[in-house]
Each structure stands twice: as C-alpha cells, then as structure tokens.
Amino acid sequence: MSEATIGDVARRAGVSVTTVSRFLAGQPVRAADTIRTAVQDLAYRPSPVARSLRSGRTRSIALVVPDVTNPYFAAVVKGAEAVARQDEYHLFLSNTDEDVDREAAVLADLIGRVDGAILAPTVESDEAPLRAHQAGLPLVFLDREIGGSALFDAVLVDNAGGSRSAAEHLLDLGHRRFAIVNGTMHSTPGRQRREAFLETLTARGIDPAEIDEEVGDFREQGGYQAVMRLLAREHPPTALFVTNNLMTVGALRALHDLGVRVPEQLSIVGFDDLDLAALLMPPLTVVDRPMEEQGAIAMRLLLRRLRESDDVTPRRIVLETKLLVRGSTARPTAGNRTPLS
DSSP states (O other): OOOOOHHHHHHHHTSOHHHHHHHHTTOOOTTHHHHHHHHHHHTOOOOHHHHHHHHTOOOEEEEEESOTTSHHHHHHHHHHHHHHHHTTOEEEEEEOTTOHHHHHHHHHHHTTTSSEEEEOOSSTTOOHHHHHHHTTOOEEEESOOOTTGGGSEEEEEOHHHHHHHHHHHHHHHTOOOEEEEEOOTTSHHHHHHHHHHHHHHHHTTOOGGGOEEEEOTTSHHHHHHHHHHHTTSSSOOSEEEESSHHHHHHHHHHHHHHTOOTTTTOEEEEESOOTTGGGSSSOOEEEEOOHHHHHHHHHHHHHHHHHHOTTSOOOEEEEOOEEEOOTTOOOOOTTTOOOOO
16 A cells, blocks of 8 residues: 555645645644644655755754774764654764864765764864854764864763773872873863873872873774883883773783783773673773763754754753773782882
8 A cells, every 4th residue: 555645635634735735844724633634544654855845954964973983983873863763863974084184075065965963073173163064064063072162062071080080090009100092182082081191190199201101093903003012111001091992902902912911910991881891801991981872962962953043052061981990900019019209
C-alpha cells in the first residue's frame, strides 16, 4: 500500500491542498479539526523535502571533528545524534584531520547546505569559524574554543581541573620525577591540560626543569614515539601523564615494547576513559569526562539557537571531570624514588 499524499489528505478533508499545506505549516485554518482527522486516518507523514521547502530549513546539522578515529568523538556523535533524532534532524559527520585548511574548506562548503554545525576547532587562532558565522552559519563549539569565542555557544570540560587531579594524585603517591605527553599547544585541551599539570607540580615544589615533556599530536603513533623518546633519557620519569586517549594507547604500546612494568617501574595516568581501560592489566587510571553528554548538550544548544534565532545570548558550559584511580598508579619503588633537592 502506497503512502498517503497531501492530495489524499485534501480530498479526505474536502479542502484544497493549499489549505492542508497551511495547516501543516502551523497556520490557522477553519477546517483544522477535519484536516487533523484526515491526517490521522490516512497516517499521513509530511515529506521532509516539502517541509524544508516550506520552512527554508534543510533539517540537517553537521558535526565537524578533528579526528573521527578518536573514541571520544565517537561518543560525542552518539550523544548529539540521539538529541537530533528527537527533533527529526539529520546529522552529518565531517573529519578535518587536525588540518586548518581542510576545516576552512569544510565550513565554507556547509554554508547553505545545513541549518547549523557543531565544531571542534582545530586551533585556538582559527579564523574559519568567524567567517562561517559572518556568512550566517550557526555554530556551537565542542571541546575547543577560538579567540572571539564569546560570540558562540560552547560545551567544554574542566581540562585544568582534570589535569590538577592527575598531578595531585601522583604527587600524593610520592613521585618526584614526572613527564607529560601533550597534544598540540595550539588547541584548547592541549594548552589547558599542560598548563594546569605543570602549575600543580611547581606549586608543590617540583622544579620545572626536572619535568620532561614530549608532544604526541593527539595521535596513537605520536604517543608511542613520545614515550620512546622519554624513556631513552638518562633519568627517565617514574610518573607519566598522557593528555588524551589515543596517545595513551600509543604510550602503553611503547611501554610494552620496552618491557617497562606498570606501575612497578612507571605509573601512568591518561586523559579520557577507554572502554577497555578497566580491563587492562593493570587497569588504567584516567581522568574521565561525560563524553556523550557533551555531544547531547552541544546539540541542544544548537537547536535552541535555530528555534530562537541568532539573537539568543551565547552560553558557555563547562562540565566536570573526575579521576578514576585504578591499578596503573602506585607509590614509586625505593630504587626509583628521588628526594627533592
């Protein structure tokens, strides 16, 4: 049996197609009750294309992320898509691969094709979102910000608080030789996580010159190579903080290849929980955050802006993190402990 058309509804209700169209658009019509009954009797569902033509909306939203292979962004997409589906919006995913030029091209291509976009900007100095905003594309920032972010809704997490909790946990265990594997310093999480970790250590008496740093560009291979470089040094650390999940996977792979025992020889804390983190041997201590919730809130903010116009006051929401202490951190062994000078 074929689906009912708007013409079928009009014939059943004894009105014109134009009258039915006005009713479906939410406009007052005299035969509203008759049309409503006809719609229900025929189980009529308005065509998404027709609705878009009437409303000027595509019913489509883009989610633009820097790395689709990152489990964090997969969780974000899940949360955003669940909210979008409730409002009958379609969600399209685009990957910028941490490339500023690619991001600019993606945003330019989205203008006029989607009703709005959720974006994790590649770098804080990014100008492409401002150009898209000026061209009329509603944007909500996710996880990252840019200069001029006061113009945009944003859903972030307490990166600084998460990094402080990691540093304090390792300090309280008695560690004094530290290393950090960080992502790019040009991004919001890369900068905030590094700064808070180092500030916490120095506030507790650790000499900044004694803290080893390596950049792993938020990728698994970057984390692997960073740890290989760190442990090749004359005085390797006893405590390691890795500032995202993919780099943590790479770091663990490097430790395995080097035969380093965790936590007997090296304690490690990662940022972002992984599905298998609690099942590793030993289970991984991590800074956790509400990933799906971030995506859901970002989508709600964007839908609010689409409903209430671009004049609504931008909101900046920062979600809390929490440290999940598991088996990958412990007190340093006597041979590895170095007293403060």
